[in-house]
Amino acid sequence: MDIDRIRAAARRLSGHALRTPLLSSPFLDKVAGRRVLVKPECLQHTGSFKFRGAWAALSALAAEDRAAGVIAYSSGNHAQGVARAARAHGASAIIVMPADAPALKIANTRALGAEVVLYDRATEDRDAIGKALAAERGLTLIRPFDDPEVIAGQGTTGLEIAEDARALGIAAADVLVCCxxxxxxxxxxxxxxAEAPGLRVRPVEPEGFDDVSRSLAAGRIERNATSAGGLCDAIVTPQPGDLTFPILQRLCGPGIVVSETEALRAMAAAFLRLKLVAEPGGAVALAAALFHADASDGDAVIVTISGGNVDPDVFARALATLAA
Known part of the structure; x- marks a missing residue:
């Protein structure tokens, strides 16, 4: 993995992915006690940054491999990204999804033309299911995060952050990323x-699924006790990736862990102050900026809202925190 691969992915994504802005609100600044700049990837195609990595991976495949079809496993955002990218490339897609994924994400993945295979994430291994189907049907597996082209596609978000921060005169700040x-x-x-070395990335995770934060603190990969449950389904993974962890260990500051209640409150704040719809896992970085301000230094902080694919009942729970 290097910057050249990310720049190549950016060229392939040009005209296909949306360039999302950096948004701000004086109300959020007041809560955080500093300037808060929000990168709203909830406005990206399929409602998540995952479209970037999916398109980067699909567009990098040899034509014959695309024609044979692809497979992915995902709780929903990577699923939708791969489904849309595959359809645009004229390729078939099978997506292995947990049965307890939000109904909206399952329905959207099917609507985008993918075949959905459901599994029980508490008792079944999605990696094993995906590898078996890939071998059986001759499909290319597009991993959700531990794939060089997927990482490169997601990295295009960082290129945009660097350029926009430079235009705003921000040379040093923490960049809080939903992880x-x-x-x-x-x-x-x-x-x-490569583009803004004064901006330091900080992973943000929900309580109970803080494998990256614990792994960074321990200096080795640590697993979560469970791979199921919790509101923040979009960022619930067993452990950091073999490809991603060395990068995180070399470049990132300490992780920040937020509660589900804080994620819901951040969802409500994003809606009220920025008119954005965020899902719980997509709001954890904003929650860290608003409710864990002492974890960061400096006059400004940049945060990602990584996705907005939320079921209506969960969004209603978030809005109810405004009256609490």
């Missing part, structure tokens, strides 16, 4: 290392 297996986080970190 699951680390593809988004490591890709952004690699891009910033």
């Amino acid at each position: 699951g297996g680390g593809g988004f986080t490591s890709g952004i970190a690699l891009a910033l290392e």
